[in-house]
Amino acid sequence: MTKKICILTDSLSSGGAEKVAANMSIALSKKGHEVTVFSMQDIINYSYNGHLYNFGLIKLKHNRIKAFIKLRQFFKENTFDYIIDHRLRDKFFKEVIFSKFIFNASHVIYCIHNYRLEYYFSFLSKPWLAIYPHAKNRTFVTVCKTIEEYLYSKLKLESVTIYNFLNFDDIDLSKESKSNYGDYVIGVGRLTNIKQFDKLIRSYYNSNLHQQGIKLLILGDGPEKKRLRSLIINLQLNNDVVFLAFRDNPFNLIKNAKALALTSKVEGFPMVLLEALTLNVPVVAFNCKSGPSEIIKNNVNGFLVDNQNEEDFTLALNKLLDNFLYNEIKKNTSLGLEVFLEDKVIQEWEKLFNQI
Structure with missing residues (x-):
């Protein structure tokens, strides 16, 4: 009716x-x-x-x-x-x-x-x-x-x-050309203390990704940008971490990423995880309150990391370098998405x- x-x-x-x-x-x-x-x-x-x-x-x-x-x-x-x-x-x-x-x-x-x-x-x-x-x-x-x-x-x-x-009409891959950043993982969100991109940067620094030439792209704007840039300089990651202004159509950048990473202190229902999985991109996320545990099946379609554990987040990023495990997870990114x-x-x- x-x-x-x-x-x-x-x-x-x-x-x-x-x-x-x-x-x-x-x-x-x-x-x-x-x-x-x-x-x-x-x-x-x-x-x-x-x-x-x-x-x-x-x-x-x-x-x-x-x-x-x-x-x-x-x-x-x-x-x-x-x-x-x-x-x-x-x-x-x-x-x-x-x-x-x-x-x-x-x-x-x-x-x-x-x-x-x-x-x-x-x-x-x-x-x-x-x-x-x-x-x-x-x-x-x-x-x-x-x-x-x-x-x-x-x-x-x-x-x-x-x-x-997820509104699939929003996912338009024709408006943006393929990324020119080589291999990378990506974090997407407003640069605020709630999103904790400092934890993502430190976890990336402690991982083996940058040693393998895999960059970290951070897509977003916000009040924490200056502080995050200082952290990157202190860790000597100037050539490894790239800031990009947020855009209405980030989907090609997400689609071409090796993985999407989320290190938030708190969430509601992080749609960016659904967007990444829909685009066949594995996800790595803190098991924060709330949302990730209802989207991610650990070691199946991504990596669900003990909440706020930076050491475990680093270990999860390193798992992206295990080609067999990574390819198995990439096969399963659509698993469970039918409920959304x-x-x-x-x-x-x-x-x-x-x-x-």
């Missing part, structure tokens, strides 16, 4: 949750649902389907009171079956206003994209206060089982896990709609 759905997102650019929201608008529209994408900011770069309500533009044209009136009027005039909320929700009073004065007549599906629950719940140490700024009619959806279990342990909130899906296919995931969403 066709539903009228509002997909609420901070923007349509840059972030993983924002990309998930954009992909969801396309997939649900294909299924015949009436979709509206509501963007809090006037940053629209991702492809989407359905009607766009650009609240970012409204805020630019009007003062706060007038913008709030228009916001409330929009949700009053549009009776949605479900509002699927992909935003960060860490501002207590803002969320109280949303839930009590804007969403009070709606069923809201709150998506939780990261293991760090403080991104979605203020006053996490006081469960009743953390739960208060949510709509009365609500459902919580987590992007992996680990977050579902953690949410229940912290706040005793029931939720359902629905994985993010668009049709499978959208079936789970439609099942949820029918259960609510």
Whole structure:
């Protein structure tokens, strides 16, 4: 049965949750649902389907009171079956206003994209206060089982896990020529302390990869870049580590890598691992909270390393030089990916709609 759905997102650019929201608008529209994408900011770069309500533009044209009136009027005039909320929700009073004065007549599906629950719940140490700024009619959806279990342990909130899906239309290998960097492993992400590229650089330094002429490519931008460059100079890796600015279409760089490496402190559901495996590229990742353990089968389609153990990460990088083991893993990169296919995931969403 066709539903009228509002997909609420901070923007349509840059972030993983924002990309998930954009992909969801396309997939649900294909299924015949009436979709509206509501963007809090006037940053629209991702492809989407359905009607766009650009609240970012409204805020630019009007003062706060007038913008709030228009916001409330929009949700009053549009009776949605479900509002699927992909935003960060860490501002207590803002969320109280949303839930009590804007969403009070709606069923809201709150998506939780990261293991760090403080991104979605203020006053996490006081469960009743953390739960208060949510709509009365609500459902919580987590992007992996680990977050579902953690949410229940912290706040005793029931939720359902629905994985993010990979949009194969995004993987366009025709827009970029083959890499000219020779053999390399690649790390992809924003250069922040959460992503811990310093641990990747040190693990690479302690491995045998650079001695074998295998470079390390780091694809991304961010505040840690200067510090990471200093680390590379101190380790005398100037000729071995290459920084590249992030690009919307990194897939040829990933496809031509020997492996993709992830050394994050914490994640939600790292889509870059799915992208690499789909492109037949083995992955090496810390078993951080959360996501990698639900994607990687250790020594089968990649290497799942004891969380934050740099020594073991170095050993995993060295395993990439074992040609027999590497080729066996490369044969298995597609193993288990069927649960992350668009049709499978959208079936789970439609099942949820029918259960609510």
